[in-house]
Amino acid sequence: METCQIDVAELPFSAEAVYRHLKMTSASPSFPEVQTMVPELYRRYRQYLRPCFRYDIREISRKDPAENSIYLDDGIRLQGIGVYRRLALAQQAAVFVATLGRKIDRVLIALGRENVLEAYLLQGIADTQLHALLSRVEAMLRQTARTRGCEMGRRFAPGYARWKLPDQKQLLDLLRAEEIGVTLSEAFFMNPLKTITGIYGFAKLEKVQSKETGQKLATNVRE
Amino acid sequence: MPAYQELHHLIITGKRKPAAEMTQALLDDGKPAVEVLNEGLLPGMSVVGEKFQSGEYFISEMLLAARALNAGLAVLKPLLEASDIKPVAKVLLGTVKGDIHDIGKNLVGIMLKGNGFEVIDAGVDASPARLIELCRTHQPQVLGLSALLTTTMPAMADTIAAFEQQGLRSQLKVIVGGAPSPRPTPKRSAPTAMPKMPRQRWIW
Numbered sequence: 001m002e003t004c005q006i007d008v009a010e011l012p013f014s015a016e017a018v019y020r021h022l023k024m025t026s027a028s029p030s031f032p033e034v035q036t037m038v039p040e041l042y043r044r045y046r047q048y049l050r051p052c053f054r055y056d057i058r059e060i061s062r063k064d065p066a067e068n069s070i071y072l073d074d075g076i077r078l079q080g081i082g083v084y085r086r087l088a089l090a091q092q093a094a095v096f097v098a099t100l101g102r103k104i105d106r107v108l109i110a111l112g113r114e115n116v117l118e119a120y121l122l123q124g125i126a127d128t129q130l131h132a133l134l135s136r137v138e139a140m141l142r143q144t145a146r147t148r149g150c151e152m153g154r155r156f157a158p159g160y161a162r163w164k165l166p167d168q169k170q171l172l173d174l175l176r177a178e179e180i181g182v183t184l185s186e187a188f189f190m191n192p193l194k195t196i197t198g199i200y201g202f203a204k205l206e207k208v209q210s211k212e213t214g215q216k217l218a219t220n221v222r223e
Numbered sequence: 224m225p226a227y228q229e230l231h232h233l234i235i236t237g238k239r240k241p242a243a244e245m246t247q248a249l250l251d252d253g254k255p256a257v258e259v260l261n262e263g264l265l266p267g268m269s270v271v272g273e274k275f276q277s278g279e280y281f282i283s284e285m286l287l288a289a290r291a292l293n294a295g296l297a298v299l300k301p302l303l304e305a306s307d308i309k310p311v312a313k314v315l316l317g318t319v320k321g322d323i324h325d326i327g328k329n330l331v332g333i334m335l336k337g338n339g340f341e342v343i344d345a346g347v348d349a350s351p352a353r354l355i356e357l358c359r360t361h362q363p364q365v366l367g368l369s370a371l372l373t374t375t376m377p378a379m380a381d382t383i384a385a386f387e388q389q390g391l392r393s394q395l396k397v398i399v400g401g402a403p404s405p406r407p408t409p410k411r412s413a414p415t416a417m418p419k420m421p422r423q424r425w426i427w
Contacts, residue, residue, distance in 0.1 A: 023281055030237060030283040109323070109347070116329045117286035123326065165374060187321035187374040 003180060004140075006051040011132040013046075013125075015039050021131075022124045034121065041122050049126070050101030051133045054175050055141065057094045057202070060087065076170060082161025083199070086153060090201025094141045094152070097177045098133045100126060100194035108193075126194045134196055141200055150202035157198040171197050226252070227263045234267025234295070235274075237287025243294035256302035260339075264295045268337030282330065289333040296336075310341035313363035314398075317345030317354055319378035324371035327401055331367060340365075351385035358391055367398040376401075 015038045024031060062071040068084040069077050072093060078084075087093060104126050112119040138155070145152040158168040165188045171177075172184055183191050190197070226249055233242040242264075249259045271288040274280035280288075314335050318328050325347045332342045343361045345354055358366065366386070368379045379399050386392040 022283060024283060028281065028284065030281075030287045033237065033287060034283050109325075112325055112329065113346075116326075116333070117283070117290055120282060120286055120326060165372075185321060187372060187378075189322070189372055189374070193323065 001056040003054040008046050008049045011129055013042055017128045018124045021128050038121055042125050048103040048107050049129055052180055053098035053137050054180050055096035057092055060091055060093055080163035083156055083163045086156040087201040089203040092202035094200045095171055095174055096137055097175050097182055097197045098137050099182050099192050100130055102192045105192045130194045145202045149205055151205055153201040155198040230263035231267035234288055234291050235270050237291050239291045239294045242291040243298050246295040246298040256299045257308055260299055264292055268292050272334050292337055311339040313341045314365040314367055315343045315357055315363040316367040317349030318347040318369045319375055319382055320348055320350045321378050322370045322375035323347040328369040351382045355389055366395045370401045
């Protein structure tokens with residue numbers, strides 16, 4: 001298991017990415033004003049972003065197609081048609097949690113009480129910073145997969161395609177996420193709010209490259 | 224441009240400072256505060272609501288307009304309070320217990336204020352006990368509950384049940400809203416009306 005603290009300056013910030021995320025274009029009536037606010041909000045609040053991620057790479061010990069279940073090496077069972085299909089070709093699974101920390105949540109809640117517009121824009125900034133962090137995690141894990149002679153599949157996470165949201169607890173427990181400040185509420189949403197988890201399959205290249213399994217992988221990716 | 228149309232335009236385009244200045248100028252010209260509110264500020268915000276519903280405006284445009292509206296309202300507030308103007312109705316809004324997402328709730332609050340309602344905002348993670356306490360204090364006619372996640376939706380039904388237990392339900396219309404509320408799940412609170420809104424929203 002590895003934990004990485006990231007300097008926020010290492011995460012690329014793009015105001016254009018924030019506008020896209022907020023579904024704004026240069027034709028939006030609010031664009032001229034928002035265009036000046038977004039970079040200023042980023043400068044004002046980036047000190048509250050504490051990007052950090054933790055990951056672990058586990059062997060897949062067993063697959064049970066009848067129950068759509070994947071078993072990791074320590075007996076943890078991941079169950080659901082989506083997660084089964086996504087990991088069907090894999091021999092290893094990379095599990096991760098990435099977060100921007102609790103400080104930005106507090107800022108967002110406080111700002112929401114006094115300035116809804118700024119809070120909305122800061123939400124957009126935080127969301128795009130979280131995506132930037134996710135991109136970094138993905139790049140690092142993809143590189144790790146290659147050094148192991150594997151191809152990495154796409155991210156999958158509880159809440160998608162019949163992988164039940166409560167199973168988020170399995171991933172967080174596996175990563176001992178509370179040690180980096182990530183907890184799960186009774187309603188199964190993560191604290192801090194700007195947190196993302198997921199699992200990637202690592203499949204040996206020769207398996208992925210065979211025609212039949214290649215088609216299966218393509219199907220998995222489409223799904 | 225006639226004065227009220229100019230104020231509409233300032234609200235619609237989200238010009239905060241000019242909207243406040245225009246509001247003050249209208250008062251200085253001898254216009255009554257309630258007229259400035261009803262002929263100037265609120266109609267401007269109604270246009271914003273229509274543009275939002277039609278997809279011409281998105282959230283940021285609405286928030287800019289709300290900021291301009293609030294700037295104008297701040298100028299009028301002392302005069303309106305002194306003149307004993309009653310709101311259309313009082314609405315108690317809150318994101319239910321277990322959920323701390325509030326953008327949708329805030330937008331609803333903005334549009335309600337823009338249409339002459341008084342809004343009491345219970346904030347996020349609002350427990351039934353807190354909402355009941357606020358209900359007893361402020362005597363609203365409408366209770367609005369918000370939740371973002373499917374896992375926090377049951378808290379809406381729990382909250383309504385708590386209001387029923389306290390004998391407060393019959394005096395309230397209940398609005399529920401949020402991304403995961405496509406159907407009114409709790410059978411004990413059947414819907415009595417379903418307005419057309421950008422997001423699914425039900426009045427119970």
